[in-house]
Amino acid sequence: MNEAILQQKDRACLWHPFTQQYDYARRDLLLIDRAEGVMLYDGRGKGYFDTISSWWCILHGHGHPTMKAYVRAQMERLDQVLLAGTSHEPAILLAEKLVELTPPALSKVFYSDNGSTACEVAVKMSLQYWQQSGQPRRRGLVALERGYHGDTIGTMSLGGVPEFHQAFAHLMFSSHRIPPPYCYRCPAGMEPPPADAAGLNDPDAPLACDCRCLAPLEKLLAEEGEGIAAFILEPRILAAGGMIIYPAAWLRRAAELTRRHGVHLIFDEVASGFGRTGRMFALESAGVTPDFLCLSKGLTGGMLPMAVTMTTDEVYQAFYAEYSQGKTFFHGHTFSGNPLAAAAALGSLEVFRQERTMAGLPAKIEHLGRRLERFRDLPWVGDLRRLGMIAALELVKDRATKTPFAPAERVGWPIYLAGLEEGLILRPMGNVVYLWLPLSVTSEEITEITERMWRVLSNPANIKGFSAV
Numbered sequence: 001m002n003e004a005i006l007q008q009k010d011r012a013c014l015w016h017p018f019t020q021q022y023d024y025a026r027r028d029l030l031l032i033d034r035a036e037g038v039m040l041y042d043g044r045g046k047g048y049f050d051t052i053s054s055w056w057c058i059l060h061g062h063g064h065p066t067m068k069a070y071v072r073a074q075m076e077r078l079d080q081v082l083l084a085g086t087s088h089e090p091a092i093l094l095a096e097k098l099v100e101l102t103p104p105a106l107s108k109v110f111y112s113d114n115g116s117t118a119c120e121v122a123v124k125m126s127l128q129y130w131q132q133s134g135q136p137r138r139r140g141l142v143a144l145e146r147g148y149h150g151d152t153i154g155t156m157s158l159g160g161v162p163e164f165h166q167a168f169a170h171l172m173f174s175s176h177r178i179p180p181p182y183c184y185r186c187p188a189g190m191e192p193p194p195a196d197a198a199g200l201n202d203p204d205a206p207l208a209c210d211c212r213c214l215a216p217l218e219k220l221l222a223e224e225g226e227g228i229a230a231f232i233l234e235p236r237i238l239a240a241g242g243m244i245i246y247p248a249a250w251l252r253r254a255a256e257l258t259r260r261h262g263v264h265l266i267f268d269e270v271a272s273g274f275g276r277t278g279r280m281f282a283l284e285s286a287g288v289t290p291d292f293l294c295l296s297k298g299l300t301g302g303m304l305p306m307a308v309t310m311t312t313d314e315v316y317q318a319f320y321a322e323y324s325q326g327k328t329f330f331h332g333h334t335f336s337g338n339p340l341a342a343a344a345a346l347g348s349l350e351v352f353r354q355e356r357t358m359a360g361l362p363a364k365i366e367h368l369g370r371r372l373e374r375f376r377d378l379p380w381v382g383d384l385r386r387l388g389m390i391a392a393l394e395l396v397k398d399r400a401t402k403t404p405f406a407p408a409e410r411v412g413w414p415i416y417l418a419g420l421e422e423g424l425i426l427r428p429m430g431n432v433v434y435l436w437l438p439l440s441v442t443s444e445e446i447t448e449i450t451e452r453m454w455r456v457l458s459n460p461a462n463i464k465g466f467s468a469v
């Protein structure tokens with residue numbers, strides 16, 4: 001259909017997520033017609049690098065032939081069936097593969113269909129577990145400021161990004177919040193650790209700050225630990241909270257503290273899972289196993305919606321009893337474990353095997369790092385953060401004082417528009433411009449992407465509000 005007509009119909013009928021519709025009163029949306037590999041194409045055939053993996057989910061590029069073959073074959077056999085009292089091969093085989101891929105203690109897989117839900121399931125399981133395990137007082141929940149676990153009422157209650165959730169404050173349940181390991185703006189007032197990747201990724205590397213920012217967690221657990229059910233966090237990177245990348249040593253220390261008080265650990269790897277951080281799962285970098293692991297975005301290689309909450313046999317056993325004992329976990333979603341999505345996930349794991357995807361990452365990650373070094377010299381770049389295939393630049397008004405751009409200045413908007421001109425889908429979050437690259441991106445493509453990004457970010461005309469200082 002003609003693009004002008006589609007734009008008109010879009011304005012008439014569609015309300016887009018995380019979008020101020022008014023922005024498009026006079027400007028057309030980017031209408032994507034097709035995609036291949038790391039490229040998205042509009043109706044005129046102009047290509048755009050999908051530098052944010054279509055909201056952090058695409059792994060092996062768009063339309064990977066192996067994944068398409070898996071989904072096509074599944075389509076011929078079984079499209080959808082409920083998962084309550086019924087099962088099917090793709091859900092079973094995928095569960096088995098996930099159990100193999102994750103730490104040994106995670107032996108049970110509960111399906112749902114999006115990341116928010118995966119986190120809610122973990123929280124509900126933890127709370128019900130304690131009620132059925134003789135510790136009903138354990139009802140408190142701990143989360144991180146700047147953490148993000150989704151947009152449902154439950155996950156908003158555990159979120160730490162007030163910009164998104166303020167309007168619903170009266171609906172939120174209360175929970176404990178501890179400061180984030182935001183090294184660039186250290187909550188304990190310490191110097192950030194040096195930006196050398198090896199140290200950040202080594203859980204045994206001593207940090208000069210000695211993780212002083214964990215003191216509030218330590219205090220909370222010491223005072224109220226026995227009333228706390230679970231601590232939910234994103235391992236190694238608070239993604240939606242501003243691409244805050246933190247040392248593996250912090251994660252290990254936080255996990256040890258939590259364990260010492262018998263509190264459940266819920267790792268939200270909805271964003272970080274499936275290779276994005278350079279490891280299959282970010283938790284591997286700290287060598288810690290949670291009680292619950294939430295996965296979604298990359299689970300199906302980004303092709304179809306699906307999520308899982310994985311847990312231990314110990315948790316599972318607390319629900320396993322005669323029906324009359326009332327220990328059933330009454331939770332489920334219509335599309336839990338959808339066969340097509342499960343087939344896509346199996347296809348994605350097959351691509352990991354066939355293409356030895358993980359083995360190819362270190363060279364790409366190193367190349368990306370080299371290409372980004374020069375961005376540090378831009379006067380509006382306050383911090384450059386990197387983890388695996390993820391890189392983030394925090395823009396500031398003044399480097400010496402780390403003064404942020406005010407939200408109303410919307411520093412990211414002209415950058416977004418200039419990115420489109422350059423054929424890049426950069427979608428800054430607040431003052432943070434980031435790359436969240438598909439694992440399949442080649443070194444040549446990384447060179448091209450960073451070159452175009454340099455043209456966008458080095459041009460003072462695109463950094464509105466900087467001259468104000």
Ligand SMILES: *Cc1c(COP(=O)(O)O)cnc(C)c1O
Pocket residue numbers: 113114115116117119148149150151234239240268269270271272296
């Ligand atoms: C995106 C995200 C979620 C929510 O997933 P949805 O599928 O959008 O509901 C939860 N946690 C993290 C860490 C995320 O990045």
